[in-house]
Amino acid sequence: MTGAREVVVHTGKDELARSTAARLAGRLADAQAARGTASVVLTGGRNGNGLLAALADSPEARARLDWSRLDVWWGDERFLPEGHPDRNHTQAREALLDAVPLDPARVHVMPPSDSRYAGDAEAAAEAYATELAAAAGADPTVRVPAFDVLLLGVGPDTHVASLFPEHPALRETERTVVGVHGAPKPPPTRLSLTLPAIRAAEEVWLLAAGADKADAVALALAADPGPLQAPAAAAYGRSRTLWLLDQAAAAGPPATGA
Numbered sequence: 001m002t003g004a005r006e007v008v009v010h011t012g013k014d015e016l017a018r019s020t021a022a023r024l025a026g027r028l029a030d031a032q033a034a035r036g037t038a039s040v041v042l043t044g045g046r047n048g049n050g051l052l053a054a055l056a057d058s059p060e061a062r063a064r065l066d067w068s069r070l071d072v073w074w075g076d077e078r079f080l081p082e083g084h085p086d087r088n089h090t091q092a093r094e095a096l097l098d099a100v101p102l103d104p105a106r107v108h109v110m111p112p113s114d115s116r117y118a119g120d121a122e123a124a125a126e127a128y129a130t131e132l133a134a135a136a137g138a139d140p141t142v143r144v145p146a147f148d149v150l151l152l153g154v155g156p157d158t159h160v161a162s163l164f165p166e167h168p169a170l171r172e173t174e175r176t177v178v179g180v181h182g183a184p185k186p187p188p189t190r191l192s193l194t195l196p197a198i199r200a201a202e203e204v205w206l207l208a209a210g211a212d213k214a215d216a217v218a219l220a221l222a223a224d225p226g227p228l229q230a231p232a233a234a235a236y237g238r239s240r241t242l243w244l245l246d247q248a249a250a251a252g253p254p255a256t257g258a
């Protein structure tokens with residue numbers, strides 16, 4: 001792993017969302033100031049959508065972020081028809097994307113199931129991998145852009161993106177995007193970045209709030225639980241890995257015994 005994991009604990013989920021929105025706006029604005037552009041990989045789920053809603057109201061984003069120079073990617077998607085309410089893209093549009101002046105050419109949506117890939121999750125994953133590789137530049141050995149920030153919601157079972165404990169997708173070492181079949185959380189068919197693609201990000205930020213995440217957070221932050229049992233423990237960035245929690249998620253598993 002690259003560097004130590006940093007853990008920041010907030011009082012509650014609203015404070016987590018507000019503070020992370022300010023942090024994210026600042027980090028992306030700094031990247032734009034340095035390079036002209038910035039990139040973020042979005043996560044779905046409760047905390048991911050809460051963060052996007054907070055970003056829509058964020059004074060820091062209003063003051064500093066140039067939405068038109070931001071590339072937006074997704075870490076995973078539920079493989080459902082365009083506009084389905086359970087798609088991460090649909091939820092992100094409602095929370096933020098429709099309200100800000102993004103450049104449509106910089107919004108890199110994972111293909112829906114009713115796209116030209118006609119229900120073929122592997123073909124859709126391959127198409128997204130091709131889009132990532134094109135954005136990564138001319139060097140054919142670099143297949144994923146060095147995202148400035150890659151966001152991951154941590155599920156109660158420690159899943160991140162659509163990489164679930166014990167699922168074969170976790171073993172992928174070559175492909176950057178895969179079709180995930182038989183996911184234990186609906187819908188069963190999904191698209192996901194793989195661990196090698198996640199680890200190409202400069203910074204990986206993992207989000208968890210609520211008591212139902214406490215066991216997962218404790219397991220993932222324990223010494224080297226390994227990717228198969230705890231996918232969240234295997235997600236890290238090249239220069240930074242930041243765990244952003246609320247107090248309930250940081251509380252650890254309930255004490256057992258006398």
Ligand SMILES: O=C1O[C@H](COP(=O)(O)O)[C@@H](O)[C@H](O)[C@H]1O
Pocket residue numbers: 043044045046047048076077078088152153154155156159160161162185
């Ligand atoms: O299904 C998904 O779940 C995870 C975690 O969601 P949460 O609601 O438990 O926070 C999310 O990160 C992922 O993007 C999503 O597809």
